[in-house]
Amino acid sequence: MDHEKVNILLVDDQPAKLLAYEVILKDLGENLVIASSGREALEVLLKTEIAVILVDVCMPELDGFELAAMIREHPRFQKTAMIFISAIQVSDIDRLRGYEMGAVDYVPVPVVPEVLRAKIKVFSELYRKTRELERLNQELEDRVRARTAELENSTAKLRESEQRRSMAIAAGKMGSWDWDWITGDWMWDEGQYRIFGVSPESFEVNPANVQALLHPDDVDQLRKAIAEFNSGTRAYETEFRIVRPDGEIRWCVGTAAATIDANGRVVRVSGVTVDITERKRAEERQNLLAREVDHRAKNALALAQSIVRLTRADEVKAYVNAVEGRINALARVHTILSLSSWQGAELSKLIEEELAPYSLGGQIRLAGPEVQLLPATAQTLALALHELFTNSAKYGALSTRSGRLMIAWKAEDDRLTLTWEESGGPLVRTPKSRGFGTRSLLASVESQLGGQAQFDWRAEGLLCRLEVPLTRKTAASPAPGKFDAAAAAELQRASG
Template sequence: MQSESPVNILLVDDQPENLVALEAILGDLGANLVKSTSGEEALRCLLQDDFAVILLDVQMPQMDGFEVATLIRHRQRSRDTPIIFLTAFSSNEQFMFKGYALGAVDYLIKPIAPNILLSKVAIFIELFKKSEALRQKTEMLQQQTQALQQQAAQLEAINTELQTSEERFRLLSACSPLGVFVTDTEGYCVYTNPRFQSICCGSAETQPQQSWLVSVHPDDLAVAHSTWAAYLEDGQDYSQEFRFQSEETAHRWVSIRSARLVSEQKQFLGYVGTVEDITERKLAEAASAQVIREQAARQEAETANRMKDEFIAVLSHELRTPLNSILGWSHLLRSRNLDPQKIDYAISTIERNAITQKQLIEDILDVSQIVRGKLQLHCQPLDLAAIAQTALETVRPSAEAKAIALVDNLQDTARLEIVGDALRLQQVVWNLLTNAIKFTPQQGRVDLHLTVVADLAHAPVSPPPPYAPGYAQLQIRDTGMGIAADFLPHIFDRFRQADSSTTRAQGGLGLGLAIVYHLVEQHQGYVWADSPGPNQGTTFTVALPLVPVTAAAAPSSSLRDNPVGVAPRALADMSILIVEDDTDTREYLAFLLQSQGAIVTTAATAEEGLELLGATQPALLLCDISMPDMDGYTLIQKIRAELPAPQAQIPAIAITAHARLSDQTEALANGFQQHLPKPVEPEVLLQTVLRVTGTTA
């Protein structure tokens, strides 16, 4: 039997030694003695607990015992708590009368006789215990009475509910918009409502044991059986959508839901589930999805058309602008009214703008190959520092023209061994440097730094390939215009520019960075851009996987060396046949070669060239590829197969506007010794002629 809790006795005295004395006297009563040194503290104690008796000192500072007693009696909870006043003023009857008037049960004079105090307090403790027991019994009787009344009300409600439950269930079952089924613990149906039978194409006479599985469309039946079997095994809530066979249409969509059926005593009784026809919802979802797809396609098409229109407008501008200078200065040169200085300036301007057009065309061709997946690389071991140095020297004049400081660490960088296409990687670095110089104002700064990093864990790129022992990281940082945060994700998109309006400050087609991204990606590398914002500069980072030093072979540079100067009349008395259908190109090539002493014969068609070659014995053939009636490939094949020696073995150079790597491969495979893309630089052509013919310059 659990022992009863000790009663509380409140001791109130401003002298701690008096409290200790009281505690010593009353300690054997087994009560919980709560001590308080002020009236305020005593009142706080009364807010928390009930007390069998209060021993209250009369003389206390701030609030005396009478004031405390008055406040105690004003509180409903402590109104009847016995109070014994303790005082040292034994001769003052006024205090005694005042104490009794406030409801005190006793008035003891200090010093207090311990046995008297002990007996008086013991009596109040006993009275408190009996009062508490009586109160508890009264509360218990009240609770029992209330419980009986509640039980009676509940029984009456249950009886009423039992009378109506059968009718309610019948109405719910008959009128429910959902099909309802109940199964036993093995999953066999023991009840189905009319809506279930309607959805499952049954009738009122359909046996309840027939499961919804018998109505599932054959194409969904295997999935339905497997998911239902798994549900019966693990007991989790079931929710699936299947097609049901239908007499009216090809099929109808149905949602099946089920849960375990458990009694109030936690006994597993089986499963309860619903079957809902969701055909209309599925049709609406399909229609909505179609609308969304059409809207997305329309928006994508509109965006593509807008970008195409912007690109065409930019392309027109970028092509017409240099043409304006070329045609304008050409017209002025024809007038022959220019002084020698202006003539040199005009020729320089024409050449510079022609080079600009050439770069635009090469960018467009590169993007075309990228889109068709035809861009090929000639990969071999390379030194990235050497490639960066070459690109840096190429753009240095452009930087000096704008007083832009070029800062690099290439002289302090050891060889960084990578595998790649030297020309294409030089194109990457050149594009990024050119871009940085273009968007950096006068007297700005462009930094190029090469470093080695172990991984790309902190870079905003996809996870690096596991085979890379490290990365050569090239960073190009400028102090230019910067890039807005909302445009950074599109910086490498084709045909996208931050400003494509007619008021834009910089030119270009917006293809350079797209080409850079693809070339770096083709080298198994990564490239990304960072910018704090507009007018705060931009940093482009290229990371290319390094190769182990032991695996790297000695590099054979595939960079196109600058041709050495060709001596005057280096082609003296060399017989050359030119086959070219374009008159201007044909006359330009003839004039160039004749100026070097060559004896040139020209043909406008492949048939004419074949006849001339059969009648003469030139030392070299320069041949275009795209020509009417017979192209250059067919011509060289006929020469190699049909003509007698020595004409059949004539050295041949293909000069063509087909500048792709695949075009070069095809030219060599068909019998040409060299392939030169148009426009052809004079010194490159002369060096190639000397090399193919084995002539020393």
């Protein structure tokens, strides 16, 4: 259904980041307004109605916290949704400060496109629905006053007004109703029947039948509304669930207003019902996505922690280089997986990312079909390939111009076989002991993936063969939330 676009204000002092946010959010179909500073953002706000503000915490002159404080001081913007983006680790104190300034959420850098789009979409829809309800409430109040006068003059005018009102709100997932407080008679329009999943021909609108369609946990909302009107309340709004006759549960928001007579008694209650099920489902999807992102981040951090803790070197510079190399390999595969929404990664893409610093003079050849890897398999193989490239560049074929490296792979019966063959480099001798890189490679491939890693230290060059399953059907597959502990344990055993 077509809807009115809302304005999303993007505030950042870096043009590249603003362009990235535009690319991520353009598919939402909303109006994206750009501001390169806090002062420019304030100028935009004074001229334009803004639904959501996406603002960088760290900006020169006027940072995100100061900008939020200035925005909240203006009465027009006290309820405007603000989402902070922070490229630094945000402390609990800073996060609390942000929420006190009016932030509704934080988005860390690097930004996950799906998460950012989901958050912006939820608050845009909330803004749109709020405006719709405000317009409907105003319209409802105007019509209640008009209908009171029409009741005194002509029943025909009342019917005409009711028809116009029903036509106005039937355009969306909305319905309207009237309840005669004196006689107990109800009137529903077409939208109301549609929301509740019943037909005018087979459903009699009365308190008992309406209550039967309410979710058992929300029946008290109806009783509370009646009590509120009896005690003098003139307007009431609440969220509730209905259970359609076919068993489907729908979320709704209901707004009601009372009409009173000259003695101040309630004579009629009129209301609007809006189906907000899709919004609720979007919120659930957002929460699920947020939990998944949190799970992925914890796994990556646990593996990085293991790398830092278990890497060994004789001097500080060598230690730093080793740690940076392994974490950079983890970051590269994380980027590839993020671009695919964590659905997987192409093996050839992983290899190309790792060989980029070494592909000089045609020393490296690749041969193999396109193979899609699961996220866990991709992470493990990325680290394994990094160790092989690093060792080859230090001691093997890639350490000399005459050296050659052939990487070939094939996939058969849901199993990947990758062959690493070096030649033309320095004379190879079988190592007396395995270094951390080799031990961690064996531990991760064999224990984490249920595969095999074989090394043949030939004089003319290393021959390595890796075999890993392409599907995770065995109990070796870590359960959600357990990968970090399992990975750390395997690397700990490898370092021993």
